[in-house]
Amino acid sequence: MNPAYVIEAVRSPMGRARADGALAQVHPVELLSQVVTALIERTGIDPGAVEDLLVGCVTQAAEQSGNIGRMAWLAARLPEHVPSVTIERKCGSGQQALQFAAQGVMAGSYDIVIAAGIESMSRVPIGSNRQGADIYGPSVTHWYAPGLVSQGVAAELIAQRWEIGRARLDEFSVRSHTLAHAAQAAGAFEREIVPITVPTTGAVVDTDETIRSATTADKIATLEPVFRSDELARRFPDLEWRITAASSSQLTDGASAVLIVSERAAERFDLRPRARFRGFHACGDDPMLMLTAPIAATRTLLERTGLEVDDIDHFEVNEAFASVPLAWQAELGADIDRVNPRGGAIALGHPLGATGCRVFTTMLHALEDTGGALGLQAVCEAGGMANALVLQRM
Secondary structure: OOOEEEEEEEEOOOEEOOOOOOOOOOOHHHHHHHHHHHHHHHHOOOHHHOOOEEEEOOOOOHHHOOOHHHHHHHHOOOOOOOOEEEEOEOEOHHHHHHHHHHHHHHOOOOOEEEEEEEEEOOOOOOOOOOOOOOOOHHHHHHHOOOOOOOHHHHHHHHHHHOOOOHHHHHHHHHHHHHHHHHHHHOOOOOOOEOOEEOOOOOOEEOOOOOOOOOOOHHHHOOOOOOOOOHHHHHHOOOOOOOOOOOOEOOOEEEEEEEEEEEHHHHHHOOOOOOEEEEEEEEEEOOOOOOOOHHHHHHHHHHHHHOOOHHHOOEEEEOOOEOHHHHHHHHHHOOOHHHEOOOOOHHHHOOOHHHHHHHHHHHHHHHHHHHOOOEEEEEEEEOOOEEEEEEEEEO
8 A cells, every 4th residue: 555645744823713813814715725725834745736625614604604715816817727625524524634644645546735724713613514403313312312422521421431530631731731831832833834814904923822831730720611401400410510611621713734745746746744644544433422533543543553552652632631641641552751742722722623633733743752653632522532543754
């Protein structure tokens, strides 16, 4: 099978998803367009040689509804013959774009392909494409009576099952901000971030605004659990509610893009491979707990690649909620110092469709900076699914 090589991976800064957020005035098409343009400029490739643009995007409504990759490509005035497709696998959409792109190269269908992800959560709010619709249908509602729960409640159920107390959740949340701030202060994010120009003002955003360096356990210990309601408390009378806004990922605006090529293309265009894909897996798990599939996905992926947990130098387990990587770590036994060592979505934010490519970008640069060889990332997804991949640095 043909190897799939990574040539470059970039991301935008992470902006808070609110009206005055750093990227809130940037149309999502323009945000993705600027990131893809920067990727092409950094690599020096002929954009006309790109065979496809695969884009993860979760809320495909309003400004994100028009096959956003195609619109972003056209916005950049790039060759019109290059197509694009939008992919939706919930929070793993960007990672699925990565996996489809790499698998296309490995199968011989692509020589040069871009995988990307985008979500402008300030302009296209999460769930705005549902408009009160019943997304389950009568059969799912029947088989999973009295009904599936939200991701926040699932995070609570995970914390309960794995006996992760409030203090541990808060501690992990502080860790995310502390590590991200240390990485930011050391300039560790500078290579991976491409500056974004706000068209309406001309302002240039080049720094993550989501990191809270002053976060402490004492401060967030005062926060109330955010997902408890009287109805849910009656339904789950034994549940100790402990997930707060601080132990949840931040709603964020962001985009990321990765250039993947075949060996033939690398030689033809004189491109230096920085890493190659070692393996992939996607799976489903209990839709009630919803966020536990990274555990199963990681186990299967390690088995398929012949690797052990201790072989991996860097893990990225998406911090949808603090209980997710903590339960994963408890089951896999990974060294916690190797898990999200530059912070995760609690500090950097979770721009849904962009997250898979964002954590991949951070992992690649971190492996290069530390001399690590192998990285594994896993992203939990609504409906009880997960994607996982292994990256090997060249």
